[in-house]
Amino acid sequence: MIEMLRINHQFAIGKKGKERVVPVLHDIDLHVREGEIVAIVGRSGSGKSTLLNLMSGYIRPTSGEIRVAGQSVTSLSEGEWANFRLARLGFMFQSFQLIPSMTAFENAELPLVLKGLGVSERRKRVMELLEQVGIADYAGHYPGELSGGQQQRVSVARSLMLNPPIVLADEPTGSLDSDNERQLLALIQHLNQDKGTTFVLITHDEQVASIAHRTVNLKDGYLLNAYGKGDNPAHEVH
Numbered sequence: 001m002i003e004m005l006r007i008n009h010q011f012a013i014g015k016k017g018k019e020r021v022v023p024v025l026h027d028i029d030l031h032v033r034e035g036e037i038v039a040i041v042g043r044s045g046s047g048k049s050t051l052l053n054l055m056s057g058y059i060r061p062t063s064g065e066i067r068v069a070g071q072s073v074t075s076l077s078e079g080e081w082a083n084f085r086l087a088r089l090g091f092m093f094q095s096f097q098l099i100p101s102m103t104a105f106e107n108a109e110l111p112l113v114l115k116g117l118g119v120s121e122r123r124k125r126v127m128e129l130l131e132q133v134g135i136a137d138y139a140g141h142y143p144g145e146l147s148g149g150q151q152q153r154v155s156v157a158r159s160l161m162l163n164p165p166i167v168l169a170d171e172p173t174g175s176l177d178s179d180n181e182r183q184l185l186a187l188i189q190h191l192n193q194d195k196g197t198t199f200v201l202i203t204h205d206e207q208v209a210s211i212a213h214r215t216v217n218l219k220d221g222y223l224l225n226a227y228g229k230g231d232n233p234a235h236e237v238h
């Protein structure tokens, strides 16, 4: 579903003409299969978010190739990436990226508006998902009137609105209390089992990692190991 082939990535930092190159990822070969939940773990600064940003097309690798759903995405233009994301990817980020002047309902509805769906279809789908994440009672509230955990749930509902086959998540339960964390993990497992949704989850949290089929460990930009639950060879890393 997602193939990273010999990926190297470095950032250039400092003033123009005096840039210093900072290598962040080294020779990453990772294959996330359709229907897998993969957790990416590793210390702060090990390159986890960079790996996810490469999968999302927000940054381009210095070298190597990335394929998503069989398509090489490394050389897509910005516009092609935007369409590709809308059709294929859902995102759950640490920062909820909600628009402050829009209600929870309107924020969650945005992908459906972009897709051009009609009002009644949008209303049905939005309320269904807000129910599912336990935030329907707050549909008319603005982000400023919601707690961090409630905002996170609105953002989760928005990320799932178009039934994406792949969801990329950076610390998806970061702002949730343990009850809400359990609910979100159950939703992720349900979507994975019911719809075959593929998940890549960055996490420091053992509870989150425990729902993964496979855990991938990054250390100083190197992929250290990957191991599956049990000895299922289908979960070996490539």
Ligand SMILES: Nc1ncnc2c1ncn2[C@@H]1O[C@H](COP(=O)(O)OP(=O)(O)OP(=O)(O)O)[C@@H](O)[C@H]1O
Binding pocket: 011, 012, 013, 022, 024, 042, 043, 044, 045, 046, 047, 048, 049, 050, 051
């Ligand atoms: N845009 C950027 N420009 C320069 N350096 C960057 C940039 N983004 C990340 N880095 C550097 O790349 C390294 C890896 O960062 P990254 O955010 O991928 O780590 P991480 O494992 O996600 O960390 P954390 O768990 O703290 O979020 C860090 O040393 C960071 O300073």
